[in-house]
Amino acid sequence: MNRIRFHAALALILLLGSLVSGCIRPAFARRSVMAGSSDEMPLELTANRPFVEVHINGRGPYPFLLDSGAALMALPAPLAKELELERSGRTLMRLDSGMARTWERLDRVRLASVRLGALELQDVSAVVAPSEFVDTGILPTCLLRDYLVTIDFPGQELRIERSDLLASAQAFPFRYRMGVPCREIELQGQPLMFVVDTGLQGAMLLPEQEIERLNFKHPPVTCTTARTLNFTGLVRAGRLAGSIQLGQGRVDEPIVFFGSRNPMLGSGAMRHFVVRIDGRNRLLEFERTEGTPTHDPPLVGFGFWSEPASGGQRVSGVLPGSMAERAGLAEGDTILEITPLEVSNGTGQLPFWKLRLRRLTTGETYVAVLMPELIVP
Numbered sequence: 582m583n584r585i586r587f588h589a590a591l592a593l594i595l596l597l598g599s600l601v602s603g604c605i606r607p608a609f610a611r612r613s614v615m616a617g618s619s620d621e622m623p624l625e626l627t628a629n630r631p632f633v634e635v636h637i638n639g640r641g642p643y644p645f646l647l648d649s650g651a652a653l654m655a656l657p658a659p660l661a662k663e664l665e666l667e668r669s670g671r672t673l674m675r676l677d678s679g680m681a682r683t684w685e686r687l688d689r690v691r692l693a694s695v696r697l698g699a700l701e702l703q704d705v706s707a708v709v710a711p712s713e714f715v716d717t718g719i720l721p722t723c724l725l726r727d728y729l730v731t732i733d734f735p736g737q738e739l740r741i742e743r744s745d746l747l748a749s750a751q752a753f754p755f756r757y758r759m760g761v762p763c764r765e766i767e768l769q770g771q772p773l774m775f776v777v778d779t780g781l782q783g784a785m786l787l788p789e790q791e792i793e794r795l796n797f798k799h800p801p802v803t804c805t806t807a808r809t810l811n812f813t814g815l816v817r818a819g820r821l822a823g824s825i826q827l828g829q830g831r832v833d834e835p836i837v838f839f840g841s842r843n844p845m846l847g848s849g850a851m852r853h854f855v856v857r858i859d860g861r862n863r864l865l866e867f868e869r870t871e872g873t874p875t876h877d878p879p880l881v882g883f884g885f886w887s888e889p890a891s892g893g894q895r896v897s898g899v900l901p902g903s904m905a906e907r908a909g910l911a912e913g914d915t916i917l918e919i920t921p922l923e924v925s926n927g928t929g930q931l932p933f934w935k936l937r938l939r940r941l942t943t944g945e946t947y948v949a950v951l952m953p954e955l956i957v958p
Contacts, residue, residue, distance in 0.1 A: 607652045607723045607760025610695070610702035615728075619742030620699035624732070628782045629848035631732055633739055635720060636696040637664055645697075645718035647732065647739065649858065650778025650845065652760035654707040655719040656690070661709040666690040672708050687711075695720075700728075700741055712889075719780070723760035726860025732779065734852045735870040746859035751828040752866040762858060764865055766846065769795055769823060773844045777865065779856070781847030783818075784835040784877060785825075788842060796822040798834055803900070804956050805886045815898070816840035818880055818957050830854060830869025836877045836957055849877070880957035883934055885910050893917045896938070900956075908949035913941035922950075 624631045625644070634642035643660060656666075671686040688709040695702040702724060710719075722730055731740035746752050755764045755777070762777045771794070775785075792801055801819030817839045824831045832850050853875070857866040884903025887894040894916040899906045915938060922933040936949045 607757075608654045608706060608721050610724055611704035613703065613727060614701045615741070615743070616699040619740065619744070621738055621740045622698040624734075624737045624739050626734065626737055626852070629734075629852045630782055631734070631739070631779055631848070632717070633697055633720065635718060636694070637718075638693050640664060643718055645720040646780055647722065648719050648778070648780035649722040650761055650776055650780045651719050651721040652723060653719070654692075654695070654705060654721055654724060655710045655715050656707055657715045657717065658709055658712050660718060661688070661690060666692075666709075668709075669706075695724075698739075698741065700725075721760065722762075722779070722858055723757070723860065725858075728860070730858045730860070732851075732856045732858075734848070734854060734856065736855070745862055746857055746864040746866060751868055752857075752859075752864045753828070755863055755865045757860075757863070762860075762863075762865060764846070766825060766827070766844075768825060768844075769821070775844045775846040777856075777858075778845045779848050779851065781845050782849055783838045783847045784832060784849035785837040786816075786841040786845040786847060787837055787839050788844065789817075789839050791844075792817075792819075792839055795837075798822045799957050801837075801839055802956065803898075804838075804880065804882060820877070820957055824875075825850070827851070827854060828867035828869065830867060831875055832877070833875045834877065836880050879955055881953040882956050883951045884954055887916055890915060904951050904954055905949070908951060909947065910936075910938065910949060911941065915939045915941070917946065 622633060624633060624647070631647045632644045633647050635645040636642055667690065668688045669691045670689040672689045673686055690707050690709060692705040692707055693703065695705045697720070705724065725741060728741050729744045729746055733740065753764065755762045757763070763774050764777055765772045766775050797819045799820040801817035803815055804818045805816050818836055820834050820836050822834065824833045825835060827850065830853070835850060851867070853870055855868040855870065857868070884900040884905035885896055886898045888897045896910055896912055896914045896916065898912060899910050916936055917939055918937040920935040922935055923930040924933055931952060934951045936951065937946060938949065939946050
């Protein structure tokens with residue numbers, strides 16, 4: 582199943598930073614039942630982010646993003662319609678649409694059963710989110726806070742068990758903020774309180790004001806837009822000088838994105854770690870997998886970004902000097918179709934995108950073929 586949306590034009594899915602805005606309380610299940618004391622199930626990593634198969638009310642399985650940065654369980658509107666769920670109430674949430682910020686009442690539904698592996702959560706509250714913000718189900722880890730949750734990124738496995746995380750050199754206390762785990766991490770000599778967000782693709786997402794104090798190996802450049810339930814706007818990315826320490830492991834010269842209201846630690850930084858979350862004792866552990874790289878690879882993209890629009894996606898920006906600009910893409914043009922291609926160069930396969938677009942100015946359709954370009958070395 583293809584979970585890459587058109588607006589991830591730089592292969593940067595900065596989707597769902599945190600579902601924590603509005604007059605809400607964190608998701609919970611009135612009852613949970615697990616056969617045995619533990620269970621393991623496969624994870625599918627898509628753009629660094631962990632997806633699990635979930636059954637809803639006995640139907641499925643459906644792919645859900647396992648999101649520690651979310652406080653609510655969320656279903657895209659088409660899935661809620663397929664499941665024939667009845668509205669149980671409304672939830673007031675702040676939505677960003679374009680550059681406007683509005684408060685909207687989202688439908689709230691009750692799920693009789695949410696099952697992943699041998700664990701069944703009963704009587705769970707969820708919200709139905711607009712399709713332009715949520716294109717897959719969101720399963721917040723706070724729903725599993727009565728269990729020890731192990732997210733093995735390198736092994737692509739999820740383990741849920743009735744156990745406690747013992748204090749160790751790698752286990753650190755965290756605190757919940759609206760159901761989301763937050764952990765203090767030192768960044769170039771200054772401690773910052775980070776949201777630990779497995780739903781974020783990048784290594785880090787920071788507020789813009791942090792740019793002035795940080796030292797960079799490669800300074801930030803505008804690279805994409807983020808469109809989430811909490812934030813919509815331009816995002817810049819740069820490569821930090823030095824390292825960040827996670828437990829006994831480190832990430833060298835991470836690529837960091839700027840455009841959030843709160844510091845966030847994403848799956849891009851955790852992808853070489855086994856991450857354990859003990860919600861009952863509020864302990865968090867990062868275990869480095871031996872032999873894995875510690876350096877972020879270069880950031881590449883297709884040189885434009887877009888947002889949902891009638892009839893497709895609308896180009897909302899083009900990177901100056903990019904192949905997209907040379908191909909004639911312009912702000913306001915509508916993307917009608919994207920076809921992924923691969924072309925052999927003799928040593929391997931190179932990915933391309935073939936786009937069919939309609940010009941805003943003339944209404945004519947045209948085709949552009951783009952390949953990934955280096956954004957941050």
